[in-house]
Amino acid sequence: MTLSRRQLLQGVGAGVSVGVLGNTASTPAAASTAPSGDDTRRVLVHPDNGLLGGLIDVIEQLGGTKLLEFEHFEFVAAEVPESRLDDLLGASGIAHVEDDEETGIPDDWSPDLLEFLLPPDRSDCSTHPDEQASWGLERIGADEVEADGSGVDIGILDTGIQTDHCSVSVAGGRNFTADGLAGDYEDRHGHGTHVAGIAGALENDLGVVGTAPEATLHAVKVLDDEGRGRYSELIAGIDWCMSNDIELISMSLGGEEESRAVDDAVEAAHDAGHLLLTAAGNAGNAGDGACSEETMSYPATHEKVLAVAAMDEDDTLASYSSVGEAIDLLAPGTDIVSSVVDNEYAEASGTSMACPFVTGVAALVWENGEGNGPGPNETVREVLTVTAEPVLETCEEGAGLVDARAALGADMAGDSDGTPRSGSGQDGGLGGGGRIGSALEWVSDAVTGLLEWIRGLFG
Template identity: 75%
Template sequence: MTLSRRQLLQSVGAGVATGVLGTTASAAGSRTDTRRVFVHPRNGLLGNLLEVVESVGGTTVLEYDNFDFVVAEVPESRLDDLLSATGVAAVEEDDETGIPDDWDPSLLDVLLPPDRADCSTHPDQRASWGHERIGADDVEPDGTGVDIGILDTGIQTDHCSLEVAGGRNFTASGPPGDYEDRHGHGTHVAGIAGALDNDLGVVGTAPNANCYAVKVLDDEGRGRYSELIAGIDWCMSNDVELISMSLGGETESETLAEAIASAHEEGHLLLSAAGNEGNPGDGTCDAETMTYPATHEDVLAVAATDEDDSLASYSSVGSAVDLLAPGTNIVSSVVDNEYAEASGTSMACPFVTGVAALVWETVDEDGPGPNEAVRQALTESAEPVFENCEEGYGLVDARAALAEDGAVDDEPDRGADRDGERTGNRLEAALEWLANAIRDFVEWLNGLFR
């Protein structure tokens, strides 16, 4: 949440830490009480913001090409001084994001090459059940000319089943040009979205798309919203049409929301895993277990199914779910030139990203722009499987999404009903936010006259 001046004074004055964020270690291993925060300028003007940060003993650690705010490390005792400084409008914590700690891929002996470094020894190509379930094996487009940013732990650049078009590292795990994956999650995600159709190992949903390794999670699978925003910023600056995020955080962020809205407005399509926080499994739709940024209205949120078309027990659910995709026991590439089976909404998201690339290829427009049209094609052609609100619009369907007169016109009421439901949910949330803001303002006014 964004910290108002009143909230900062309360937390700092009482000596209460509102989160251990951005603490730095000295060479001797001791810790200084600093906080890593977003600093927003008043009226969107950066002006002398860097000097303001420095004046309170802070250090600016990140600036962006497309956004008018910075990330800074600031002594916790000076946060109130920062917020009251001329030209500063808001300060917000830089919260954490990442992949589930229990992500546990299982190497497949049947796909283990005798010599991992020698591509000629790799096994014959094998599509995952999810690839076939969504109809990706039965369409002509292959993602040619479409750019996909895989915002994750990086991608193994010399994997026999992958071709990495480029990328950038925004973590402390190596220099900016080192976007190698030393974890495995990003390489698995990349394989689902865009593994090559080269008769080796596995094949992706959009095998001829350009996959970019945008490393926003470190070698342990952890990151911060500031690094995720840096990845979005890089995709915007490099006209990467699709921004795929198989990650999530526990808290919402107004700063990240601003970055997402800007990318969406510029024509990029952003997709995110719904989260692996589980669900009641009763179809009542009362649960809201999704992680952020999947709940953002400009993000296409993806939940996961098992092979029998049931909702995966680990899959998060909520009113912001847009689509389903296969997520359990999905075969894909992993680091060390190997192949593994893994489960999670992280695996479901790149299936939808891949289908989005197939649809984007058919649109007569280069670069960012037709995101709303592509999103509509995906949602309105989706296949209902649960017939309840847990599925969003339904299971992504590559064939229907690419059909000239597809499922869009066959079931117009279904999409309209669910759009109405989402609008109602978002209106309710907006009214709640407004009520809280009014309450805080009244409390602030009362404080002036005490």
Template identity: 65%
Template structure:
């Protein structure tokens, strides 16, 4: 059987394809030999028998497909600038959209922490005694029993240092050009810091996260310089969907909205995943500046939990973006967490605040009956309705995320909310019926042994 390019890319996997083919090309190094643009190409599905035909359409204008996805029918391609109009006019193509950039704030500047009185290093026995950050204490995560056990959390970032003494990485994938698909190591520091806030281990060393027993996945969608593209972010969402990672945490943002990224978010949300994102570090004119819209994308999407940041004095951080799409507030200033080279660093940003909410979401998810991606709306509702009012303005959304209150809500230990998710409720009931039937037959067989 002759292998099509689609089968080859499918066999390699989206992450490997990104690593091999996904780097932005230029006129100097492009195999096409001319200026190219990286774009999303959406098929006119009614005119295509299979997605493989779309690859032929891209090739016909001199382009190269660089990314396909398991859960989405569009592709990412490098297309000569001279061929874009021809691609857009092809009746088999529905839309062509630019693949815009995303990343962490350019001024993100962590400082190595000396509050423990000693450095980190590869010898874990020399690490300082564990202490929670002020943020963990402020949201009450140090005073609750659940620890996130069994909940999968995708940290979509610069990767995570896999052998850090304060972290345990369950796995991951690299969707950038910096390394192979299996190389999700963090060589920047941002992803490791975020991971520590969400789920650093409770092992008496260094720091402890909000959900220390959650399964952290290093989904590398940002390169070693902290920058990336929406296509790589979508690839990370796609991987989380294919691997049943319940919670998708994004401490990043871009300037431009993207209908393609919106489509990916909506599909992940519909599949039961909870998506969270930093509101942005574009600043504000005060906590009551309700008319300001300084948030970055995709935090503004309605299916994403958008997080702003406060400081230790319960004031809105001066760097925090604000806007009508804000959902929750969390500690974000001078937060100590893990970083690369087995060190610990103090850093600030809504990108630091977001994993606090991610961690509390994991705690709530643990106490509910869903196994794997389930209806995320009940968890989101609990986080919002139990939040603490701190600012009393639009800048905090529903308020400061509150771990004890969220876990104390009676809905935290319930299964699917039938009124908001009847399909999930029916599924939960059927699972219980199956368990009862299996149990009955096991009991019956036991009588004849």
């Protein structure tokens, strides 16, 4: 939320109290020079001339502290005394100031540990149960394709990932929260490890398997051990993914307020060729297919983000799933089995679980495209939406249920208008290589054959 001079004055007059972050994972906070007893406020400060050095000087002169600076974005996160906010807004070189809003996962997210999947010795991978696929993996057909996500990087922007889980391999990452040092991206909550398992748990005959089991997972910790974070930390995660050429940026989180700074980060990452995906939110829906209902969280509402709603195993919209005009795809989200911390396995529900299914399929499609690294984000997004399976037949599902088989049968080269087309047989689509074709492809071939036969009858 951008703060006007009037809003800043109201905040000062009301004595609004905002907690102090202390140290961030990337930039130590300097000692505050705020007057004793003066409350502070976390803000994102944008310069009007692109000169960050002068902006930081202004912040420090007003007794504030720079918390985060970014490689790709020309604004900073800072902590400023409430009594000096109006001075900050009126200072030369300041374009605008906005609150550093909160983001996170639902407070009631509560995975159910599966006793039959608990190994006798959790630290000994040889004692872990045999691998099993979740119903969601099977429903989207990801268990029937040969692609495995090899060579594709996925940034899991969440609570971290357990780095020594028997079913998950973590290539690296970064911590942008106050919980631990920059290199401590361990998950001590469980949400991030569950999301990571859905997207890319290893196919190693143990526990669970992910949608893209050979994709390279990166633990980008933007939520603390309680599952809470700030927009500045989310932006820092996106910034890190851009700096490290992470193709897919998966965000199973959300906030209530829109943000110009987050908008800038999303648009910059999208323009650089990254595909950003996020959970729609768990604010619920009326279940009547009404297109006028808007319950989505942010940044799922941003047009450059691929937003995912959740469905139940009986192909109905999950009652908890947020809906809105910006929904792009539907994916399984209820009672999804995946990895959690302490080398355990659990069942959990939410659009947080739906999002990594789509992320995984995006990795499969990306793998089959030409070239590595950021670039074909719009083409991959188009493939996912054009090949989706209509299930609800309402606007609540966007384009429909993500379909791995159909997506891998699509031709990323597309038609002359850029629309992806279906492949032709086992060797068609996204470079061939024996990929399994889609049902849509088979129908297309059958219709073409029938038309040719009819033309033969009439000479």
